[in-house]
């Protein structure tokens with residue numbers, strides 16, 4: 001391992017805290033296959049380790065990314081097991097088209113099959129993105145606030161990383177403009193806009209939300225920010241509550257479901 005394997009003391013402290021609260025070990029590593037900047041896989045029942053991955057090209061902001069993912073571990077595991085919920089995609093949601101390629105092949109010529117596959121892949125990309133924003137967004141905001149308020153070194157990395165992430169999100173959104181209905185695209189943009197307004201306020205840089213304004217529904221975004229403020233930071237339970245309010249307001253209640261931690265996969 002090179003010198004880059006040394007984490008900042010603030011990050012080490014957060015890792016220890018997450019480990020203490022969850023009573024599990026945490027393994028962090030760079031993963032070139034990752035599309036997000038970073039992600040965490042929470043240890044299930046008998047598993048000894050959580051896994052935090054980050055993209056190798058994010059090495060220089062790794063401390064901050066790891067701290068953020070630890071925030072998810074801390075929020076979920078500070079909550080009693082019976083009150084922990086994991087957002088999951090309904091098992092039958094993708095089933096029809098995915099499981100019935102023989103039906104599709106029967107119905108469609110190869111040329112249209114290929115078009116359908118790529119159209120569905122685009123729609124699913126929007127879908128995944130919307131569900132991610134909806135179910136992780138509230139926790140993300142509170143985690144960023146926590147990093148900002150408690151860790152001065154990480155705060156500096158946060159200050160430059162969030163604008164970069166917002167710029168990348170904008171490029172990705174604009175590139176996918178014509179790959180879904182206007183409504184679908186607007187919903188994704190509205191979630192991004194509301195979240196980046198909140199994040200912008202935390203790092204005192206509202207500029208990061210500005211490019212999303214024209215793509216978003218401002219009234220819906222306004223509601224989402226109000227719901228976040230109304231619920232406040234009540235840990236994982238509050239995060240689930242906020243997600244449910246957003247989903248109800250945006251008409252997305254049936255797009256995902258919560259499973260209980262204990263019955264967990």
Ligand SMILES: [Zn+2]
Pocket residue numbers: 068069072136139140
């Ligand atoms: Zn997150």
